[in-house]
Amino acid sequence: MAARLKASADAIGEGTLMAVAPGQGILTHRHADGRLQTYTALARPEPWFDAIDFRDAEAALARIAAEFAGWASHLTALITTSDADPVLRHIHALPVSHRWDRRPGLTLLGDAAHLMSPFAGEGANLALYDGAELARAIVTALGDIGTALAAYESELIPRLAEIADASAQNLVQFFGADAPYSVVSMLAPKLL
Ligand SMILES: Cc1cc2nc3c(=O)[nH]c(=O)nc-3n(C[C@H](O)[C@H](O)[C@H](O)COP(=O)(O)OP(=O)(O)OC[C@H]3O[C@@H](n4cnc5c(N)ncnc54)[C@H](O)[C@@H]3O)c2cc1C
Incomplete structure (x- = not known):
């Protein structure tokens, strides 16, 4: 992958590259074996993602890349040129102040x-x-x-x-x- 995406790999260097903007970003990492792994982050309402058919990887990636129109091509290439099918991961978080009452015999971790x-x-x-x-x-x-x-x-x-x-x-x-x-x-x- 690093050879096929030389300009992208060169920009990433030996570690991690984070290109961010309000509500979106491209976060990518070069592994020790040369593979590149990219997270594309988009803050969009849930129906926006529901409208994308992730079973059609090429179309899904093109739709996501369209949100990055005008960004450097060595960044958008990380979205459109992928050996792996995209995996949609919604980001959820509990409130920072989340607590629970002690329950006998039960606890939480992770x-x-x-x-x-x-x-x-x-x-x-x-x-x-x-x-x-x-x-x-x-x-x-x-x-x-x-x-x-x-x-x-x-x-x-x-x-x-x-x-x-x-x-x-x-x-x-x-x-x-x-x-x-x-x-x-x-x-x-x-x-x-
Ligand atoms: C995009 C992304 C990037 C991340 N990067 C980092 C990072 O760089 N460093 C870091 O430290 N963390 C990172 N994390 C967070 C990390 O992945 C999680 O915090 C971690 O996986 C939590 O582990 P867990 O075992 O608590 O839960 P999980 O990994 O969610 O494991 C829970 C397991 O329980 C199973 N399960 C659920 N319900 C049931 C059931 N009823 N019966 C049986 N099994 C069930 C699930 O299928 C799952 O396998 C990242 C997360 C995301 C989404």
């Missing part, structure tokens, strides 16, 4: 506990961490599941609040009215 937009890049990491922490709490409580779940949740809630908040803020930085300048401001201090 996205079930803290579904958030992917723009902190932490959802899977958190799910794995939750699992490890839950196991630790159960072992530490020596089989007292009520104590274990209370201890697990007392640490989970502040952990998820911090990252869900960062993810919600990043979503605005990436696709809000000030994009792409908001992303430049966010990343510039980290690049110095």
Whole structure:
């Protein structure tokens, strides 16, 4: 793929390229084996997506690329020149302040506990961490599941609040009215 899309691959470089604007963007990554993987983000009402037949990959990609008319061709080529069929993924998020009351014998982890937009890049990491922490709490409580779940949740809630908040803020930085300048401001201090 990288050879066929040389101009795109050159623009991406060795890592990730994010081209964003209010309500839309092209986010693409070059894997270590040279494959390019692209997310195309569009904030559109649900019926807009319902009107696209994703079983007709070529037409679906052309329809999506049309939303990027006027963008650099090495970016739009990442949408229209694809070896893989497009997968539509709606982005949902629980409210940042989402909480639940303790229920005997029951708890939540991973996205079930803290579904958030992917723009902190932490959802899977958190799910794995939750699992490890839950196991630790159960072992530490020596089989007292009520104590274990209370201890697990007392640490989970502040952990998820911090990252869900960062993810919600990043979503605005990436696709809000000030994009792409908001992303430049966010990343510039980290690049110095
Ligand atoms: C576009 C995108 C990019 C992302 N990028 C990143 C990233 O860079 N870094 C990161 O850390 N995270 C990222 N995430 C988030 C990450 O994918 C999720 O946070 C993670 O997959 C959550 O894991 P989970 O096990 O909690 O839930 P899931 O991965 O959703 O797993 C739940 C499983 O349960 C199954 N299931 C549901 N109902 C039932 C049922 N009734 N019976 C049996 N099985 C059932 C589902 O089919 C699914 O397989 C991204 C997400 C998206 C959408």
